[in-house]
Amino acid sequence: MFAILKKQQLSAEVYRIEVSAPLIARERKAGQFVIVQTDVEWGERIPLTIADANAETGSITLIFQTVGATTHRLAAIHEGGEIPAILGPLGNPTHIENFGHAVCVGGGIGVAPMHPIAQALKKAGNKVTIIMGARSKELIIMEDEMRAIADELIIVTDDGSYGRKALVTEPLKELCEQTPKPDIAVIIGPPIMMKFCAETTRPYQVRTLASLNTIMIDGTGMCGGCRVEVGNETKFVCVDGPEFDAHLVHWDSMMSRLRAYKSSEDQAHEAVHAEGGCQLGQAIASQKKRDQ
Amino acid sequence: MQDHENILQNVQKLTPRERMAIEVQEMPCQDPQVRATNMQEVALGYSETQARLEAARCLQCKTAPCIAGCPVSINIPAFIGKVAEADYAAAADIIKESNLLPAICGRVCPQEVQCQAPCTLGKSLKSVDKAVQIGRLERFVADWERKQAAEPAQAGGAAATDTGRSAAPAEAAEVAIAAPTGKRVAVVGSGPAGLTVAADVRRAGHEVVIFEAFQKPGGVMVYGIPEFRLPKAIVREEAEKLERMGVRFELNTLVGRTRPLHSLIEQEGFDAVFLGVGAGLPKFMNIPGEILIGVFSANEYLTRANLMKAWDSAKAATPLYPSKKVAVLGGGNVAMDAARMALRLGAEEVHVLYRRTRAEMPARAEEVEHAMEEGIKFQFLTNPVEIYSSGDGRVAGVVAQSYELGEPDSSGRRRPVAIPGSETKIAFDTVIVALGNESNPLLAKTTPELKVDKWSHILVDGEQRSSMDRVWAGGDIVLGAATVILAMGEGRRAAASINAALAGKA
Numbered sequence: 001m002f003a004i005l006k007k008q009q010l011s012a013e014v015y016r017i018e019v020s021a022p023l024i025a026r027e028r029k030a031g032q033f034v035i036v037q038t039d040v041e042w043g044e045r046i047p048l049t050i051a052d053a054n055a056e057t058g059s060i061t062l063i064f065q066t067v068g069a070t071t072h073r074l075a076a077i078h079e080g081g082e083i084p085a086i087l088g089p090l091g092n093p094t095h096i097e098n099f100g101h102a103v104c105v106g107g108g109i110g111v112a113p114m115h116p117i118a119q120a121l122k123k124a125g126n127k128v129t130i131i132m133g134a135r136s137k138e139l140i141i142m143e144d145e146m147r148a149i150a151d152e153l154i155i156v157t158d159d160g161s162y163g164r165k166a167l168v169t170e171p172l173k174e175l176c177e178q179t180p181k182p183d184i185a186v187i188i189g190p191p192i193m194m195k196f197c198a199e200t201t202r203p204y205q206v207r208t209l210a211s212l213n214t215i216m217i218d219g220t221g222m223c224g225g226c227r228v229e230v231g232n233e234t235k236f237v238c239v240d241g242p243e244f245d246a247h248l249v250h251w252d253s254m255m256s257r258l259r260a261y262k263s264s265e266d267q268a269h270e271a272v273h274a275e276g277g278c279q280l281g282q283a284i285a286s287q288k289k290r291d292q
Numbered sequence: 293m294q295d296h297e298n299i300l301q302n303v304q305k306l307t308p309r310e311r312m313a314i315e316v317q318e319m320p321c322q323d324p325q326v327r328a329t330n331m332q333e334v335a336l337g338y339s340e341t342q343a344r345l346e347a348a349r350c351l352q353c354k355t356a357p358c359i360a361g362c363p364v365s366i367n368i369p370a371f372i373g374k375v376a377e378a379d380y381a382a383a384a385d386i387i388k389e390s391n392l393l394p395a396i397c398g399r400v401c402p403q404e405v406q407c408q409a410p411c412t413l414g415k416s417l418k419s420v421d422k423a424v425q426i427g428r429l430e431r432f433v434a435d436w437e438r439k440q441a442a443e444p445a446q447a448g449g450a451a452a453t454d455t456g457r458s459a460a461p462a463e464a465a466e467v468a469i470a471a472p473t474g475k476r477v478a479v480v481g482s483g484p485a486g487l488t489v490a491a492d493v494r495r496a497g498h499e500v501v502i503f504e505a506f507q508k509p510g511g512v513m514v515y516g517i518p519e520f521r522l523p524k525a526i527v528r529e530e531a532e533k534l535e536r537m538g539v540r541f542e543l544n545t546l547v548g549r550t551r552p553l554h555s556l557i558e559q560e561g562f563d564a565v566f567l568g569v570g571a572g573l574p575k576f577m578n579i580p581g582e583i584l585i586g587v588f589s590a591n592e593y594l595t596r597a598n599l600m601k602a603w604d605s606a607k608a609a610t611p612l613y614p615s616k617k618v619a620v621l622g623g624g625n626v627a628m629d630a631a632r633m634a635l636r637l638g639a640e641e642v643h644v645l646y647r648r649t650r651a652e653m654p655a656r657a658e659e660v661e662h663a664m665e666e667g668i669k670f671q672f673l674t675n676p677v678e679i680y681s682s683g684d685g686r687v688a689g690v691v692a693q694s695y696e697l698g699e700p701d702s703s704g705r706r707r708p709v710a711i712p713g714s715e716t717k718i719a720f721d722t723v724i725v726a727l728g729n730e731s732n733p734l735l736a737k738t739t740p741e742l743k744v745d746k747w748s749h750i751l752v753d754g755e756q757r758s759s760m761d762r763v764w765a766g767g768d769i770v771l772g773a774a775t776v777i778l779a780m781g782e783g784r785r786a787a788a789s790i791n792a793a794l795a796g797k798a
Contacts, residue, residue: 023550040507042601044610069609085507087544217600217610220505220546221732222515222572223592229583234576239734253583256685260585261611 001082011138013066022058024088030120031094035219037085038073046070047216049113063112090219091242098125100183105131107189114188118149127151137162169200176204191255198246210246212237228254303376317346324665331519343432347375350424357410363781366390384437392491395526398431401777402656470497475794478562480547483511484776485568485767488783490539496791500539505546515599548738564790571768572732581679586687590630590726615722618642622726623653630724631668642668647675647708689719728773756786
């Protein structure tokens with residue numbers, strides 16, 4: 001059992017939980033993820049990225065958006081409650097070195113897994129530029145944490161409610177046009193964002209890594225449900241990734257595979273909406289934003 | 293038809309001729325039409341009379357070639373003799389000397405190529421099908437004992453009258469454990485190899501912790517082999533038995549990630565580590581279209597259905613892909629499991645596509661028969677060269693090529709040879725790839741001093757010792773995809789070596 005030490009609702013559908021998981025907190029490195037189950041008998045296993053960890057207190061931080069049955073159930077566990085199963089840390093850690101100038105692009109809750117990577121890049125001596133993007137102000141997460149790491153922080157929103165009114169690709173392109181151009185870009189966010197970021201950096205030949213979050217069951221290489229096409233090869237995100245050369249990822253087939261069970265996810269999501277859970281969440285979230 | 297009563301009353305006095313004349317006892321099974329719609333066990337097990345009649349068929353031959361055919365060398369004629377005499381407790385004791393998981397092995401071992409293959413009776417009657425049904429008898433004895441444990445008072449009383457021997461209470465029937473040695477053994481993986489090692493090492497008095505990545509113990513016996521072939525309650529009972537013996541399970545722990553292998557030895561103070569992590573990387577064919585939605589590894593398909601219980605869509609959160617017409621690629625046990633599972637999950641039509649013919653199929657004969665009875669269609673000498681979609685990213689069918697059998701290959705089976713120009717399109721909405729597994733490279737990758745071959749199988753010596761000090765390995769991570777019983781055989785060998793090594797250090 002893994003106790004939830006702290007729980008915060010960051011926006012209508014985004015939660016941040018700090019969970020007691022001493023072994024994972026000790027072993028995890030930037031770029032790794034966990035598999036979470038809210039019910040070991042009937043629950044599903046879903047991958048969640050590790051947003052932060054503290055080896056001393058033995059806790060890890062998970063940030064997730066309520067999109068399917070399990071994330072809704074996870075959101076329903078109160079502070080002090082327990083998550084029955086967490087497996088991790090999984091996946092290969094990000095290769096960290098002093099590349100020079102690193103650009104980190106985080107979209108939506110992709111900012112969460114970006115946090116430890118940006119942290120590690122900074123620690124290794126890189127100049128770190130962070131681009132954070134979201135649909136609107138209330139969906140911007142971890143701003144303070146990212147600001148503490150970044151040499152330069154660029155915030156963009158689709159609707160202009162906070163930061164620049166732009167997509168993340170715009171400042172990314174501007175950075176690529178500078179001389180010298182960035183030495184590496186790391187991009188994490190919705191697949192469509194990562195696809196366009198990859199297209200943005202490609203003409204400038206800026207080495208670009210994307211961290212993928214696909215459908216998984218075991219997360220240890222056993223099922224192959226997470227497979228993606230990278231270059232001309234089939235790779236397993238769980239054991240070969242989760243990071244790949246963004247210029248080689250076959251984004252369209254990856255996005256297609258994410259829709260394999262779309263109808264059942266939508267049902268789970270709508271069922272919760274029908275109960276009014278999310279509207280309430282939304283109200284609480286906007287209340288909190290107003291209070292700030 | 294002989295007088296069964298007469299046979300059973302004079303079982304010790306039967307002549308070989310009389311024994312040979314007793315007909316093979318068929319396994320009672322659920323009706324094929326009924327079972328294809330439920331998850332319950334297909335084979336129902338012998339009745340007591342059937343078991344004794346089948347046991348009476350054993351010639352008790354001096355050579356006992358069956359023992360050599362058993363990967364863990366069970367004293368088969370001895371336990372069968374006890375079954376014939378209706379002394380099931382004694383039969384169970386004899387089996388347990390060599391095999392700690394008889395309820396599992398009796399159900400999933402490929403007996404027709406192991407103990408039953410060289411059976412003298414089968415040879416005399418010129419058919420392996422007419423060999424003594426050793427697996428069914430093993431299952432009978434194991435189930436009898438499970439029933440004793442579950443309802444000791446009632447079944448124990450009955451047994452006492454039946455056998456003239458008072459049945460031992462459930463606790464006493466369990467395994468004796470030597471005095472604590474102060475040594476600690478880590479077992480990585482809770483499949484058949486791991487559970488076997490844990491039991492044998494624990495019996496020698498060592499402290500044992502089993503590390504399992506999944507949320508439940510059992511490995512392939514819970515995620516891979518379906519309920520209808522191996523009820524999960526049996527696997528759970530075996531794990532519980534180990535717990536009662538003092539073995540501790542640490543679930544949701546991936547050694548190599550959650551706990552690095554070094555840390556088990558250097559920081560956690562384990563005196564020995566056994567790696568029985570299985571062969572966990574599904575093979576695909578590397579043909580166009582394998583990335584399409586609706587293409588699954590058998591591991592994924594079966595894990596969703598078994599471990600994650602997606603068959604019960606009302607309760608389970610793990611979704612299932614809605615399949616109407618399913619192609620299963622492969623001819624092994626896993627292919628049979630996937631095909632029969634697809635049928636039970638509501639597929640209207642399930643086809644097994646196999647490059648060779650029925651004679652070359654590696655699956656247990658009984659599983660192939662059961663699959664055929666249930667209405668699975670077999671397309672032999674057929675192999676897909678492409679999986680196609682109708683443009684929506686989902687499977688619409690396969691392009692299949694026809695084969696013919698050529699000269700025997702290194703496995704002794706006739707090599708399938710593709711017939712040029714024979715490609716045809718067959719419509720399917722789901723393709724399940726059941727072509728075996730490669731070894732999971734995780735441990736090798738995170739533990740460079742652990743020597744592996746080019747397939748990432750861990751290299752071991754004759755005692756299952758790896759290249760790393762204090763580390764043993766066995767089962768599929770050493771053998772490549774094999775069987776439950778072979779994994780257990782490796783586990784026994786490893787445990788003996790670990791026990792010897794730890795005794796030497798004392």
